[in-house]
Amino acid sequence: MLDHQLRVFVTVAEKKNFSRAAEVLNLTQPAISQHIHALEEHYRARLFDRSNKKVELTQAGAILYSYAKKILNLHQEAERAVTDLIELVTGKIAVGASMTIGEYVLPRLLGAFAQKYPDVELAMTIGNTAMVFEQTLEGSIDIGLVEGPVEHAHLQVEPFLTDEMVLIVSPGHPLAGKSHATGEDLEPCTVILREEGSGTRVAAENALRQLEVIPSRIIVMGSTQAIKQAVEAGLGISFLSKWTIRKELALGTIKPVRLKDINITREFKIIRNRTRFQSRACDEFARFITSEEVIAALQARA
Structure with missing residues (x-):
């Protein structure tokens, strides 16, 4: 029972709302309130500061939250060990x-x-x-x-x-007609990159370093799909994984460009x-x- 109450408590703490926690756990809101009240009685401490819009952990609630996460994780590990x-x-x-x-x-x-x-x-x-x-x-x-x-x-x-990074351009881009591109060819281009923290961003930046290219302009986008659409529209060029561009290559909406004397893999x-x-x-x-x-x-x- 305590395990279930802790799961309810953690869900409320993360959702900051009794109603949303009830939806996630498939329980009624009164049931959620009852479980929280039982925990507060058990620990003899108020666990949440409640307002009309959301709930926030009290100091006691924050302490219990850190332990509750560990307890639930250990319980999950125990179930896995027994299953094994x-x-x-x-x-x-x-x-x-x-x-x-x-x-x-x-x-x-x-x-x-x-x-x-x-x-x-x-x-x-x-x-x-x-x-x-x-x-x-x-x-x-x-x-x-x-x-x-x-x-x-x-x-x-x-x-x-092993993955290969491919330089892609729009069919109408000046690089689309080249058999191979050099770093010098890329210098005047707008380069479209993923956000910081992205592995694709890191790979593209490594490619630019190997080519000794400092782009004239950089545009940052938060998804691969957005980058492909931007390249198709002629907004710039980019480096993307071969896994991501198969459909566009088949349709001819983007063109791959080989780099002279270099392959970018990761x-x-x-x-x-x-x-x-x-x-x-x-x-x-x-x-x-x-x-x-x-x-x-x-x-x-x-």
């Missing part, structure tokens, strides 16, 4: 992926994994590399898949797929928190997406 004892690949895996992987690679991986292990419940979160890095460290996701550089003493980092990486318990399902997922058969199938599609 009966040697069934079951349970839930929370996977976080940076944007390119999450939108263009991970759905195929999850689909194939779900066919092989139908009893595993899969949850996916997509954000930039910085967000996935933080969530893996804090333990809100079990496995992260990122395209940007990551390093931390608590993280196990393993490359699983590694997609699996990151896991080595200080946290890893279920058998997580281990099987990591093995699955690094298997030669799965990698070969992905590369063939690319």
